[in-house]
Amino acid sequence: xxxxxxxxxxxxxxxxxxxxIAEMLxxxxxxxxxxxxxxxxxxxxxxxxxxxxxxxxxxxxxFPFAIAVEDRAVGSIGVFRQENIHFRTAELxxxxxxxYWGQGLMTSAVQQTVDYVFQHSDILKIFAEPFARNQAxxxxxxxxxxxxxxVLKCHAVKNGEILDMKLYARLKSEEE
Numbered sequence: 001x002x003x004x005x006x007x008x009x010x011x012x013x014x015x016x017x018x019x020x021i022a023e024m025l026x027x028x029x030x031x032x033x034x035x036x037x038x039x040x041x042x043x044x045x046x047x048x049x050x051x052x053x054x055x056x057x058x059x060x061x062x063f064p065f066a067i068a069v070e071d072r073a074v075g076s077i078g079v080f081r082q083e084n085i086h087f088r089t090a091e092l093x094x095x096x097x098x099x100y101w102g103q104g105l106m107t108s109a110v111q112q113t114v115d116y117v118f119q120h121s122d123i124l125k126i127f128a129e130p131f132a133r134n135q136a137x138x139x140x141x142x143x144x145x146x147x148x149x150x151v152l153k154c155h156a157v158k159n160g161e162i163l164d165m166k167l168y169a170r171l172k173s174e175e176e
Contacts, residue, residue, distance in 0.1 A: 024097030
């Protein structure tokens with residue numbers, strides 16, 4: 001299967017995305033870069049449950065999208081509004097199926113998502129916290145215009161390993 005693509009779109013989730021997204025997430029190398037909570041193996045039923053939840057979110061607080069290549073879901077990206085005094089700040093999270101790594105797709109998806117959220121909400125700042133060792137994710141954020149705000153030492157435990165994370169952010173004022 002030829003998986004070399006140079007363009008992706010972000011779009012709302014559809015139930016028919018479940019089979020392919022389950023295939024993308026049923027990969028330890030993808031899951032090892034994400035927060036805990038996703039089952040392994042990841043099944044189409046798990047994907048349907050996730051998609052159903054994303055279709056029911058409050059659209060002023062959560063901005064979930066499928067990352068699609070030729071209209072086929074190959075990853076996920078979302079922006080999640082924070083609460084209390086941080087209500088105009090939101091966290092960005094994402095993943096991409098391994099066959100699609102290294103092609104510039106995630107940078108495009110991040111740029112499209114950030115543009116959408118800044119244009120359709122009052123959010124002032126979008127941040128992301130990748131594992132410091134995930135150089136590819138850090139590079140995606142840098143290429144998408146995010147600035148490194150700092151390194152969060154011993155900030156997470158993943159698979160029994162204590163890890164640093166990096167804090168990246170992009171401000172709405174940088175868009176103007």
